[in-house]
Each structure stands twice: as C-alpha cells, then as structure tokens.
Amino acid sequence: MRASPLLVFIVGIAAGALGYAAVDRLQAPPPADLEVVKATDTAFSGVSETAGVKEAFTRYAMENVVFxxxxxxxxxxRDALAASFNDFPTGAKLTWVPAGGGISRANDLAYTWGHFINTFAEGEPHYGKYLTIWRRQADGSWRVEADTGNASPAPAAP
Known part of the structure; x- marks a missing residue:
C-alpha cells in the first residue's frame, strides 16, 4: 500500500511546524529578562542595606532556599537561613552589586554574580564575591533558590 501524496504533504507540514516550534523554544531569551533579574538582585541588596540582611533574605528567598x-x-x-542571621552584628551592613549573570532558555532559572561588601560598625570592611541562583515564580517575580559567597581582596583603586 502506498501513502497518498496528500497524506505525505500533510505529515510533512506537521513535522515542519513541530520542528519550527522546537527551534523557536531553543532561542535565547531576550536580554531584557536578564536585566530584570539583575534589577531584582540590586533591589534585594537595597533591602539588605536599609532593613537588614535577615529581612532581605526573608523577603527574597524561596521557602526551600539553600545557602x-x-x-x-x-x-x-528560609526559616533556618533567617535564624542564621540572628547573630549578625548590630550596625553591620551587607550590600552587593551584580556584575553579570545568565538566564535559562526556558526563562525559569537565572543566576547573578557580583561583589559584596560587609561593613561593620567598627573595623575594616570585608569584601567578597557571590553567586545567586534565581527561580521565576508563577507571578513572574524572581526568588533566590540558592546563594553562596566567599571572601576576596578589596577591589583595586580606579
């Protein structure tokens, strides 16, 4: 039995449409989406500076965050992470600035990295670098899924 030319044509069109849809989904997300994540990271730092690091992580971290x-x-x-900041020194401020990042093709995961400064009421500031993994929520907002950081030398003078 031979397939009719019409059936072959219809199957070919359907396969092409499915292939186009798959390729379209593999395209990189618009750069504006990464800028939204970086702006969220900057706002996260702003909350840390004005309301404290514990409040910042309470607001921005997912329930199952890993630090x-x-x-x-x-x-x-989130509760364990918030409790870990209970002994954060009074008057200390933790702020950071994103320097880069990336976003998944599915637009559901992203990361930012940058530099932080931990400033204490007395003494020298501590400098470091960080990496934060973000997950897009159903409402389109971004929340911290995982976070890490470590010490680094003070930035070079300009």
Whole structure:
C-alpha cells in the first residue's frame, strides 16, 4: 500500500511546524529578562542595606532556599537561613552589586554574580564575591533558590 501524496504533504507540514516550534523554544531569551533579574538582585541588596540582611533574605528567598556559607555547612530553608542571621552584628551592613549573570532558555532559572561588601560598625570592611541562583515564580517575580559567597581582596583603586 502506498501513502497518498496528500497524506505525505500533510505529515510533512506537521513535522515542519513541530520542528519550527522546537527551534523557536531553543532561542535565547531576550536580554531584557536578564536585566530584570539583575534589577531584582540590586533591589534585594537595597533591602539588605536599609532593613537588614535577615529581612532581605526573608523577603527574597524561596521557602526551600539553600545557602552555602563559606567554610560552613549548608543551610536549607528560609526559616533556618533567617535564624542564621540572628547573630549578625548590630550596625553591620551587607550590600552587593551584580556584575553579570545568565538566564535559562526556558526563562525559569537565572543566576547573578557580583561583589559584596560587609561593613561593620567598627573595623575594616570585608569584601567578597557571590553567586545567586534565581527561580521565576508563577507571578513572574524572581526568588533566590540558592546563594553562596566567599571572601576576596578589596577591589583595586580606579
């Protein structure tokens, strides 16, 4: 039995349409989406500066966040992470600036990286670098899924 030319044509068109849809989904997301994630990271730092690091992570972290502190054991969960900041020194401020990042083709995961400054009421500031993994929420907002950072030298003078 031979397939009719019409059937071959219809199957060919359907296969082409499916192939086009698959290729279209593989295209990189618009750069504006990464800029939204970086702006969210900047706002996250702003909350840390004005309301404190505990409040910032409480607002921006997912319920099941994973925090990988430098030299410490992983901390899992927003409540455990918030509690880990209970001993954060009074008057200390943790701020950061995203320097780069990336976003998944599916537009559901992203990462930012950058430099942080931990400023204490007395003493020298501590400098470091960080990596934050973000997950897009159903409402389109971004929340911290995982975060880590470690010390680095002070930035070079301009």
């Amino acid at each position: 990988l502190p430098s030299g410490g054991q992983p901390i899992t969960g």
